[in-house]
Amino acid sequence: MPRTSGGAGDGTATPDGALLSIGAVLGQLRDEFPEVTISKIRFLEAEGLVEPQRTPSGYRKFAEGDVLRLAYVLRVQREHYLPLRVIKEHLESLDRGEQPTLPARVGGGQDQPQDGPEDALRAPEELRVGREELLAATGAGAVELDQWESYGLVGAGGDGGYDAETVVIGRLIADLGRYGLEPRHLRAVKAAADREAGLVEQLVAPLRRHRNPQTRRHAEVTAEELAELSVRLHAAMLRSALRLRLR
DSSP: OOSSSGGGGSSOOOTTOOOHHHHHHHHHTTTTTTTTOOHHHHHHHHHSOOOEOOOOOOOOEHHHHHHHHHHHHHHHHHHHHHOHHHHHHHHHHHHHOOOOOOOOOTTTTTSSOOOEEEEEEEEGSOOOHHHHHHHHHOOHHHHHHHHHHHHHOOOOOTOOOOOOHHHHHHHHHHHHHHTTGGGGGHHHHHHHHHHHOOOOOHHHHEEETSHHHHHHHHHHHHHHHHHHHHHHHHHHHHHHHHHTTTT
């Protein structure tokens, strides 16, 4: 496990060994990486760079080693502009007790990062991937993606790119499709998610309007925590309903 100096990587992320929620991890990392978002953490998880524990209801729990690993990935991406596939190889080397060699730090705007969906972490703005990268990440075809978009399940931003959450959504839609669930069947799921998002937005609205930047960031963390709790509630209710129906 990489242990590098500074910020969340100095081994002080979870001094008591307690497991952390994704919101708490975000708070730890933002001291050194103010641009990091929960979407980026989830994207790194989806790419296999960190594997947090999961509760029976699917709630993420991060150990100290997970926080250190995330800090290493973000630091190497920021300072060396390495694509995530290379950083993953470095992590695997570190896990074997080896010491991979990092290239010189990028500076002065002379070196350019390599192209690819992993490199969306190179800038402070929200992670974005292109259409081809989304297709590659989900294993879907162009026609399938068109169907997802026509039913409002996913959508590109004004720049034509997709955020990290869309990658996760696309993979789940593709997985459900293998069981015979078509995009038209998932419209009710999307509608329910939109209604829940509206409810969460109302709850955190006073925090988001606050002048203090820390309070506004707290609104983001609170919204994500509420989203996680909502997912857990939905999963429990779904399992309960299925038990009644399948008796």
